[in-house]
Amino acid sequence: MDECKVIIMGFGSVGQGVANALSMKKDLIKDKTGVSVKVVAAADSSSSAISQDGLDEELLVKTKKEEGKLAAYPEFGSDKSGLDVLDAVEYDCLIEATPTNIVDAQPALSLTLKAFEQGKDVVTSNKGHLALKFKEIVGAAEEAGVEFKYEASVGGSMPIINFTRDTLASCEIKSIKGILNGTTNYILSRMTSEGSDYEVILKESQELGIAETDPTQDVEGIDAACKTVILANSLLGIDATYSDVKVEGISNINSQAIELAKKDDYLIKLIAEVSPENLQVSPRLIKRGSSYDVSGTLNMATIKTDLADEVSVIGLGAGSLETASAMLTDLISILKNKN
Template identity: 60%
Template sequence: MKIIILGFGAVGQGVARVLSMKKEYLKSTYDLNPQIVAVTDRSGAAINVNGLDEEVLLETKNETGKISAYPEYGAAGVSSLQVLEDVDYDCLVEVTPTDIEDGEPARSHILKAMGDGKDVATSNKGPLALSFQELASSAQENGVEFKFEASVGGAMPIINFAHETLAGCSIESVYGILNGTTNYILSRMANEGSSYEQTLTEAQEMGIAETDPYQDVEGIDAACKIVILANSVLNLPVTLKDVEVEGISRITAESIALAKKEGLLIKLIGEASPDALEVSPRLVPKGSPFAVEGTLNVATLKTDLADDVTVVGKGAGSVETASAILSDILSIWKVRK
C-alpha cells in the first residue's frame, strides 16, 4: 500500500514511527507492506515512489524542522495538492493542523484524494466538524474508504467500535469526556485545591495544554468531536454551529471543593443525542466511569440491546493517536486486499 502523509507534526511523525515499529508485524500478520511515498509539511515535501525511510524522515524533521531537507528526495516549496496530483499512491493520511474556521486545507486535500479514487484516513477534526456530510457523500460517490477513528479520543476506540462491535445495536446517545487537557486541569484542581489559572499554567509548562488553550478550555475541541460522533454514530446531519458549548474557564477551586464534599466531581462532558448536542461542565459521582483522571478520555454509548457500554483510553499523544490511524489503514487494507 502506497501512502502519502500530509502534515508532519506530532501525529504525522507518530504514523511514520508506528509504521516503522510494526513493519514486520504488518507483513507477517496481514500481508501488508506499507510504503510512505510522500510526506509534506510547511517547508515542502519528500517524495520517493519506491518508498521513503521512516527513520530518516523522523531524523530529518527532528534535526532540521523541514521535511524538504530529506536527503536526495526533498523538494522545497512543493504544495500538498501538487503532491496529490503528481504522486502515485493508494491511501492519503491527512494530519495537517486543524482549522475550525473553514476546515482548510484538509477539506480540499480529502476531497481531492476522494475525487481521484483514493482512500483516506484522517485525525483532522476541522473538516469533519464543518463538512461531514459533504465528505461522507464524496466518499460514497467515489467508492472510496473514509476513516477517521483518530479524530475522536485519540487512542480510545469509539467510532469503529460503534460500527463494528456494536453493529447489531441501535445507539441512542453518546456522552463522555472527550478532551484530555480539560480533564487534566479539572483533575488537578480537585486533587490539589489549586485555582484554574494556576493549574492551566502548570499544564502549559508540561506541554499538556497549548500555548493558546482556547479551543480546549472553552469546549470547542470537545464540541468538534461531538459533531463527528453525532454524524457518524447517530446519523444526525449537524455541524459545529449546532452545538451548545460552555467551557471550564469559569470553574473555581471553591466550586470543585463544594462538589467534593457531596461526593461529586466536575467534568467537562459532551453529549450527542437526537434531543441534545451539548458540551458543558457537569457533576459526576466519584465512583462513576467518568471519574477518570489525567488526560484520559471516556465515552458511554447508550444502546437498545447492550444497555450502556463505556470505553476509556488516552485522548492524545503522538503514537497513541497514530495507533488509531494504523487501525484505519488496516481496515482499508482488508477491504482492498
Template identity: 50%
Template sequence: MKIILVGFGVIGKGVLKVINLKKNHLLEKYGLDLSVVAICDSSGAAINKEGLDLELALKIKEETGKIASYPEFGQNIGIIEVIESVPADIVIEVSPTNIHTGEPAKSYMLKAFETKKHVVSANKGPLALFFKEITGVAKEHGVILRYEASVGGATPIINLAKETLAGNRVKSIKGILNGTTNYILTKMEKEQLDFNTVLKEAQELGIAETNPHQDISGLDTAAKLAILANSIMGREVTINDVVLEGITRITPESLLMANKGGYAIKLIGEVTDKKLEVCPKLVPIDHPLNVKGSLNVAMFNTDLANDIVVVGTGAGDVETASAILSDILNIHQSLKK
C-alpha cells in the first residue's frame, strides 16, 4: 500500500517513526506492506515511487528542516501537484490546522478524493467547518475517509462509537478533549497557582503552544466537538455553532471552593440532540470525567450500553500516529473484503 504523507511536522514525523517501527509486524500479522512514496512539507517534497528511506527522511528533516533537501529525490514541487501526479493508495493529511478556513488541508483532501486516493487525516480544521461537504465528496468518488486522530489524539473516541458501539444510539457525548487546558486546571487545583503562572510553565514544558489561544479559549475543544456531533450524532453543525467559554476566568479560589464542595472544575465539551457547548463545569471528584494532567476522556451515554467511558492520551507524535495507523489498517481490511 503506497502512501503520500502531507505535512512533516511533529505528527508527520511520528507517522514515519510508527511505520518504521511496525513495518515487519504489519506485514506478518495483516499482510500489509506500507511504502511511503512521497513526503511533503512547505519546502517541497521527496518523491520515490519505489518507496523512500524513512530514517533518512527523518534525519534530513531534523538537520535541514526541509524535506526538499532529501538527496536525489527531493524537489521543489507543490503539494497539490504531488497528490495529482504521484500514484498512491492513501494520502495521510497532517498539515497544520486552520480552524478559521480549513485551508489548505481541505483542498489537499478534496484533490486526493478526486484522484481516487483514500484519506487518513488528523486535521480538525476542514472537518469542523466542512464535514458534510468533505464526507460527501469522498462518498461521491468511492473512497474512504478516516479521521480518528482529529479528536483525542491516541484516544479511540470516533472508532469506538462508530464500530464497537455500533447498534447503539448515542444520546450524548461529553468529555475533556484538550490536554493543555486539563493540565492547567489540574496544576492550578493541586498547587493553588494562578492561571498565568501555570500557563507560562506549560509553555516552557511544551505542553501549551507559544500562542495558546485556541486551547484556553475552548476553540480547539469546540472544533473536536463539532466533528463528534457530525460523525457520531448525525448533526449538521460547524465549529461556529458551538456555545463557547474558555478557562481564562478560573481562579485558584474558585477551584478551592469547588474542591471543598466535592467537585473539580473541568473544561467540558458536550453534545446532545439539542446541546452543543464547551465551558467550564463542576465535575464530582469521584466522577469518571475527573481525569488529571493532560489526559483526555470521553463519556458516551447510549440506549443499550448505558454509559461508556474511554480515557487516553490526547497528544504526542507517536501516540497520535497510533490512531492514524489504526485508520490505515481499517482501510486495508475494508479493501480486502
C-alpha cells in the first residue's frame, strides 16, 4: 500500500484537529509507514467536500471556520452528508469523529457498519456506539476482516487502550481505576482549591469553554460511564453495555463535603472503576498525594496487572489536537500492519 485515502466524518473540534494534525504529520506518517495519506472527503453534519484527487486539510479547516459549512469548500463543496459520502468517493479508511450519541448511537453506528461492509478500516473517537453495542461492532469488524481502532474514545491524548494492549502485553489486566472525565476533574479541582460552590465553578467552566452549555453528559458521569464500558469490553473482556454501569455524577457535591474531606487530607474525585466485580462511576474520597491526585482537566488511570503490579498513565483528557494525536497513532498502527 503506497497511498491511504481517508474520509474525515464529523468536522467539529476533533475532525478539524485531525485535519490540522494530518497536515502537520504527513511526512512523519510517510517515514514511519511508507504510506502517503490523502483526505478524499470531509463531512460536517449537513454538507461535505469531496475530491478523489485529495483535499487541502488547511483549507478544509479554514472553510469550516469562516463559512460554517464544508459545502463552501472551493470547487469540491457538496450537499452530500452522512452515509452518502461513503458512496461518493473511493477510500481506504474512515476517520469517524461525529458527536457521541448515547441514545441510539447514530450516526456513528450506521457509518461504522457501512464502512465495514465496504471492507474499509475505521478509526473513531466516538463513545456512543461502543458504549451501547461494543460486541456487535467489534464482531462486525472481525467478520469483515478490517481494522477498527478507538484509542481516542477514552482519555483523549492519554493513551490507555493501545497502552494496555501493547506495552503491557505480557500481563493479565485485573482492574482499571481512574479519572476519565476532564471537565468534572476541573470543576472538583477548582472547588477544592478555591472553596467555592459547585454552581459557581460550573458557570465559570462553561464561560471558559471547559464545560458545555448542557453539561449533563460530563457532570452526571455519563461520559465517564461510556468510557468505563469501553475499557471493560476492550481490556478486561467483560461483555458489558452502558446500562451495566452504576453511575453517580458530581452535581450533588457541595463545598462543605469538599472541606470536610480536606481536613483529613482527602480529596473528592469522580472515579471510574472497571473490574469483573464492579463497573462504577462515582465520587470517591482519595488520599492527597496518591496517584489519583491529578488536577485540572487531566485524566489518569491505574492499571492493576499480575506481573507488573500497578502502572499508571496521565494525560490530557480532551482537546482538538490531543484527541487527533490518538487517532493518528491508530492510523499509523493500521498502516504499519498493511506493509
